[in-house]
Amino acid sequence: MPSFDISRSRFRLADEHVIVLCALATGNEVPDELTAAQKELFDCGLVDEDGKLSAALLPLMETVLSPGVVISLEAAGRQGKLHHGMLIGADHVVAHETWPGVTEAEYSLVEPKTLVWKLSDMVNLQKSPVGPDTAPSPVETTIGTVEAGLAVLEGEGLVRSAHDERAAIRQALATGGDLGEQALTLVADLISELRSSWRLTSAWQTRHEGRDAAATRGFAVWDCGPLGYWLRELPAEPVPEERITPASTFRLVRVEAKTIWTRITGLLPDQDELRHAAAQQPRRG
Known part of the structure; x- marks a missing residue:
């Protein structure tokens, strides 16, 4: 209701x-x-x-x-996929957030000056832990190999300990044959600790070579809890799904929370772009 x-x-x-x-x-x-x-x-x-x-x-x-800018957040985790987002209009900003297993989404008005904080809250951005970063970075493999490991998390009716789950993930990753021993262990650990993988994209109307066009920006992240945040460099967002194949390169690099904050800020158009986007939207009385 x-x-x-x-x-x-x-x-x-x-x-x-x-x-x-x-x-x-x-x-x-x-x-x-x-x-x-x-x-x-x-x-x-x-x-x-x-x-x-x-x-x-x-x-x-x-x-x-009549949104001038549309920001979409697609998040996937052990509870399934969730779709959140934000609509920036001429006078107001609206955020919408979903909840696992619930049909209704929450729509709320957001103070424009706080929209970066709101987007950061949507992805549960937390301060990175203090400590040495000894993990090898970046990690590179293929989409097919990663999907084989992620499929273990989606297995229905399987009850296993954390140790057994990690072993199953490692075995699934090993079938790809493209990861060295150190990278294989790291990717298995990352998938085992994966809280969510998400991608943020923004889109608005702009001008390109004297014509109206759509501008898009985006990036994707793995939130691996105690193992930190990993920026997905490849495939780079925004990318159409039809261009991704099992053989496509998949590359992660570890980043700090402040890098993600900067990336979120970078999703937004500048003031001139915002004014043009707003001008494309019809006013409703």
Whole structure:
């Protein structure tokens, strides 16, 4: 069920609720298959009987309908895949965050000056531990080899100790035959400790050679808990999935948390790019 917290300008909405709200906000008909979702919005007070949206929704919907910059966060871990993100509009910034096993995502208004902090919180960025870095870096193998190791974590119905799991990961990685002994041990350790692998991408409208075009930036990271953060240098983001094959090079390099903070900041367009992106979006009265 959808719900909202007016004191913090946050809303819990499933995809079908957002589709209904977009249709109502733009004066379009709600598809018959979404009438149940519209009734849920009515029951919780976000839509009236005539289909008019609550005033509390207006900043959110203005931004959802006309974002100047779209930031997407795709995270994968032992609980499956999660999709978060941020929409930067002319007047407001909206963050959306999902929860494992829950249909609704939380949409909230974010103070623009704090959006880098908000994105850092979405990826659970923590200060890097103090200590010598003796791990060999970078680590290079293939997509196919890494996927074989990650598949061990996704095995259904398997109950094993941490030791057995690490041994199974090591064995799966060894089938690729492209890792030396030291690298094989390290990659097995990284996968065993993997909290999440995630990628952040941003996109907005810009000008290129006198024409409107889409600008994109992105990067990907492995959060390996006690073994630190590992930036995925290859395949470099943003990259279309259809260009990745099992033989594609996969390279990780260990980085500090401050490097990730800098990368997050670098996802954002500069002020001129932001003004141009905002100018491309139609104002809605």
